[in-house]
Amino acid sequence: MQNVIKNKLLLAAPFIALLAVFIFTLTLYPSARMKPADLPVAIVNLDEGVNLPDGTKLKMGNTVSEQIRAASGGGEGAGLPVKWVEADSEQAVRDGLNDRKYYAALILPADFSAKQASLRTPEPQPAELTVLVNQGMNATVSTMLTQMVGGVADQMNRMLSAQLLAELEAKGATLTPKQAAALTSPIAVEVTNVNAFGTSAARGNAPVSLFQPIWMASIAGAAISTFVIGKTIERSNASCSGKLGARLIQLAIGVVVALFAGFGMSWLADEMLGLDVPNIGDVGLFLALAVLAFFLMISAVLSWTGIRGIVLFVLLLFFGAPLLALPPEFMNGFYRDWVHSWLPMRFMVDGLRELFFFEQGFHWSGSAAVLSGIAGVSLIVLLLSVFKPQAKQR
Secondary structure (H helix, E strand, O other): OHHHHHOHHHHHHHHHHHHHHHHHHHHHHHHHOOOOOOEEEEEEEOOOOEEOOOOOEEOHHHHHHHHHHHHOOOOOOOOOOEEEEEOOOHHHHHHHHHOOOOOEEEEEOOOHHHHHHHOOOOOOOOEEEEEEEEHHHOHHHHHHHHHHHHHHHHHHHHHHHHHHHHHHHHOOOOOOHHHHHHHOOOEEEEEEEEOOOOOOOHHHOHHHHOHHHHHHHHHHHHHHHHHHHHHHHHHHOOOHHHHHHHHHHHHHHHHHHHHHHHHHHHHHHHHOOOOOOOOHHHHHHHHHHHHHHHHHHHHHHHHHHOHHHHHHHHHHHHHHHHHHOOOHHHOOHHHHHHHHHHOHHHHHHHHHHHHHHOOOOOOOOOHHHHHHHHHHHHHHHHHHHHHOOOOOOO
16 A cells, blocks of 8 residues: 555656646637737728719718728727728739638728718618628638628718718708618628638538548558558668668558548548538548648657657647637737647648638649648658667667
C-alpha cells in the first residue's frame, strides 16, 4: 500500500488532470471569446442626385451612406464592427465578392435620390438599396450581416419617414394613399445571397466538416507507415541507400493512401452525407492533395521524433478544429496571427470553400499551391531522415 501511495505518477495524477483541463480550455477560448472587428464590407454609391423644384441639389446617397457607416461603425451597441471599403462600380464589387475580398456589399443605385424625391409627389417610388451578402465566405458572418442590415434599414426608414412627414405637414400637404404607403418604408432593401451554400452543404459548414476525417486518415496512414518502415530499417540495419529506398516506398504508400482517402471522402460526402458536392472529381483530387500533404508532413516529423511525435498532431486537431469555422476577424491577435495564420489545415478548408461555393474548379494556385509546397518541404525533411543516426539495438 505504501508503494502505491509513494508512486510519483499516481501523485502527479491531479496535476496532470488540471493540465489537461487547462489545455482543452484553451481550445475553447477562440469560440467563447469571439470579438468581431474590421469585417471588410464594400459600399458603392452610384447616386447621381436630383435637382429639386427650389433649385437645390438632393444627393441622398451621400446622406444614407454616412448614416449606414455611423449606425454600424462598431461602437458600444452600434452593431457589428465593419471595415468599409469604397468601390467604384457594381462590377468591381461583384468581382471582389467572387475573389473573397468582401463579406458583403451595399449598392446605392444611380436613381436613389430621384426616387427619394418622388416621395413628395402623388406618384411615389421608394428608393432601393441593394445588399449582396457573400454567404459562402462564412455562414456565421453572413447571418450577422443580414441581421445588421435589417436593423440599420429599419432605423433609417423610421428616421426618414419622420422627416418626410414633418416636411409635408409643414407645407400643409395632403397625403395620397400611395404616399402614405410609401412613407412607411422610404427605403426598400433588397438582400441577395451571392456564392450561396444552398440547402445541402451542412449550413455552409461542409468544408469544415470534412476536415476531421481527412486529418485522422492522414494521421493513421502516416503513423502506420512510419512505424512499419522504421522497424524495417532498424531490423535490416540498412545503409543510406537502403533507407532512401524505404522512404520512397513510404512516399508511394502515401500517394495510394491520399487517392483512396481523397476520392473516397468525396464520394461518401456526396452519396452518404448528402452534401452537394459540386464535382466529385475536382473535390476528390483536391482532398487527395491535402491528404498527401498532411501524410508527408506527419511522416516527416515522426521519422525524426518517433511515434511519440503523434501527440503534436492530435493537439493540432483539438486546437485547429474550432478555429476553422471562425473567420480571422473574429479572433484575438494571438490566435489570428500565431495560430490560425499557419495552420496547414486551413488551406484545405479554404480550398474546399472555393470548390463548394465559388464555382472554382481544381486549379494549381491558391490553397492547392500552398498544400503542394507543404508536401514538397515535408518530403525533403522525410528523405533527410535517412541520415539520422540509427539507435543502438539493445
